[in-house]
Amino acid sequence: MLDLAILGLLQESDLHGYEIRRRLRDSLGLMANISFGSLYPALARLEAQGAVSAIEPGMAPVTGVAMGSLSGELAALRARRSKVVVAKKARKVYRITPLGRELFTRLLEDPSAGDDPRTFTLRLSFARHLAPDVRRALLERRRAQLVERLSEVRSATARNDLDVYARAVVEHTAAGVALDIAWLDGLIAHEGAPQHTSPQSPTAGDTMSSASTSPQG
Amino acid sequence: MLDLAILGLLQESDLHGYEIRRRLRDSLGLMANISFGSLYPALARLEAQGAVSAIEPGMAPVTGVAMGSLSGELAALRARRSKVVVAKKARKVYRITPLGRELFTRLLEDPSAGDDPRTFTLRLSFARHLAPDVRRALLERRRAQLVERLSEVRSATARNDLDVYARAVVEHTAAGVALDIAWLDGLIAHEGAPQHTSPQSPTAGDTMSSASTSPQG
DNA sequence: GTCATCATGTAAGCCGTTACATGATTGC
DNA sequence: GCAATCATGTAACGGCTTACATGATGAC
Numbered sequence: 325m326l327d328l329a330i331l332g333l334l335q336e337s338d339l340h341g342y343e344i345r346r347r348l349r350d351s352l353g354l355m356a357n358i359s360f361g362s363l364y365p366a367l368a369r370l371e372a373q374g375a376v377s378a379i380e381p382g383m384a385p386v387t388g389v390a391m392g393s394l395s396g397e398l399a400a401l402r403a404r405r406s407k408v409v410v411a412k413k414a415r416k417v418y419r420i421t422p423l424g425r426e427l428f429t430r431l432l433e434d435p436s437a438g439d440d441p442r443t444f445t446l447r448l449s450f451a452r453h454l455a456p457d458v459r460r461a462l463l464e465r466r467r468a469q470l471v472e473r474l475s476e477v478r479s480a481t482a483r484n485d486l487d488v489y490a491r492a493v494v495e496h497t498a499a500g501v502a503l504d505i506a507w508l509d510g511l512i513a514h515e516g517a518p519q520h521t522s523p524q525s526p527t528a529g530d531t532m533s534s535a536s537t538s539p540q541g
Numbered sequence: 542m543l544d545l546a547i548l549g550l551l552q553e554s555d556l557h558g559y560e561i562r563r564r565l566r567d568s569l570g571l572m573a574n575i576s577f578g579s580l581y582p583a584l585a586r587l588e589a590q591g592a593v594s595a596i597e598p599g600m601a602p603v604t605g606v607a608m609g610s611l612s613g614e615l616a617a618l619r620a621r622r623s624k625v626v627v628a629k630k631a632r633k634v635y636r637i638t639p640l641g642r643e644l645f646t647r648l649l650e651d652p653s654a655g656d657d658p659r660t661f662t663l664r665l666s667f668a669r670h671l672a673p674d675v676r677r678a679l680l681e682r683r684r685a686q687l688v689e690r691l692s693e694v695r696s697a698t699a700r701n702d703l704d705v706y707a708r709a710v711v712e713h714t715a716a717g718v719a720l721d722i723a724w725l726d727g728l729i730a731h732e733g734a735p736q737h738t739s740p741q742s743p744t745a746g747d748t749m750s751s752a753s754t755s756p757q758g
Numbered sequence: 759g760t761c762a763t764c765a766t767g768t769a770a771g772c773c774g775t776t777a778c779a780t781g782a783t784t785g786c
Numbered sequence: 787g788c789a790a791t792c793a794t795g796t797a798a799c800g801g802c803t804t805a806c807a808t809g810a811t812g813a814c
Binding site: 340341342360361363364365368414415416 | 792793794795796797
């Protein structure tokens with residue numbers, strides 16, 4: 325899970341640990357603030373596996389290494405201008421290796437963990453790296469899971485031994501699952517019709533972003 | 542977390558482990574299928590602490606001990622009728638103790654873990670055991686958390702470096718959080734005005750169950 | 759008589775957390 | 787100079803999972 329997230333971010337640009345954490349938090353918006361106690365060991369593990377490598381400070385046109393903060397950015401600029409290029413040796417910038425890309429793809433497509441509902445959001449965030457049919461399969465698998473879950477939750481709703489609060493919870497849960505399904509339907513529709521099916525009856529239509537946007541902006 | 546759930550269920554009726562698992566799954570609808578590897582050790586721990594006690598098979602008007610299944614139910618009935626009351630000694634039925642009730646209350650109100658967002662749903666399910674003001678505080682704390690989270694996710698939405706899929710994820714996440722907030726507003730409104738505030742301007746109004754029900758049944 | 763389900767438990771391991779330890783850089 | 791932030795790491799622990807082991811009961 326964490327490995328997948330790290331590799332996904334490194335796919336776009338070289339980054340150091342601290343910055344990876346920042347992006348995990350506010351770019352992906354998932355896994356709110358992963359702890360360093362997980363992050364650094366994970367990076368070390370990935371480096372040992374040869375999936376990433378720490379690049380030297382002076383190295384190459386480092387694509388997209390951002391500073392930790394705006395002030396840091398400015399400070400670095402100032403430093404560069406005044407020719408006092410402080411090495412900032414403490415920082416270890418990682419770059420993904422070809423082997424790491426392979427691993428990323430494997431993790432992203434992995435059929436064994438592929439049904440793990442907890443990783444779905446993360447996988448979908450990186451879905452542009454998937455082949456159209458694999459991506460579609462991911463969406464539909466998830467949809468199937470949610471449909472099943474919905475019927476479970478609905479049957480819980482039917483119970484009469486629930487008090488107001490327990491009932492409020494299960495009903496809201498059901499509503500949430502229903503919303504997720506509607507959202508997935510939108511996404512699936514936007515994927516276009518699958519290859520081997522005749523493109524008749526465009527089920528959902530235009531609802532992709534409407535599902536994501538409608539509830540009170 | 543698990544302890545709280547167990548004690549909450551035992552608050553209503555004596556139960557054995559297997560049955561607790563079932564209820565966790567389809568009555569509460571949370572923590573889909575807790576594993577036995579967590580459940581039984583948890584029960585043992587609670588018994589060691591004196592929070593629950595295993596009641597003897599022949600004991601008292603055991604309130605609400607249900608069989609594992611309908612067929613089991615019928616089988617037991619048949620057994621009783623034919624006077625062949627098989628002890629089913631394997632089953633250990635647990636009953637909550639006064640000490641257990643105390644523990645339950647403590648866990649439910651606990652201000653230290655009280656802000657843990659992961660336990661909110663569970664707490665709310667048992668909210669009828671809370672005093673009105675404590676309950677209200679629980680709801681409002683949660684609301685505050687979600688408002689903050691919403692603004693975080695919204696700011697992520699504002700980024701322009703997100704591809705279609707990452708964007709779809711963050712936008713849908715935002716929508717989900719917004720829905721949760723609206724739902725909480727409904728619940729809070731239904732709690733009635735707080736004691737020391739003048740009951741003017743009934744902010745939300747009638748939306749409690751509408752938030753839970755609206756998205757396509 | 760055998761298979762599914764009910765029922766309880768143990769052992770190993772995974773994946774994350776908190777808490778601790780360290781140190782450079784920068785703003786005021 | 788001192789606090790805040792950036793930056794990297796280690797150690798201990800927590801809570802839950804999977805896999806394993808065991809056995810009773812009931813359906814067919």
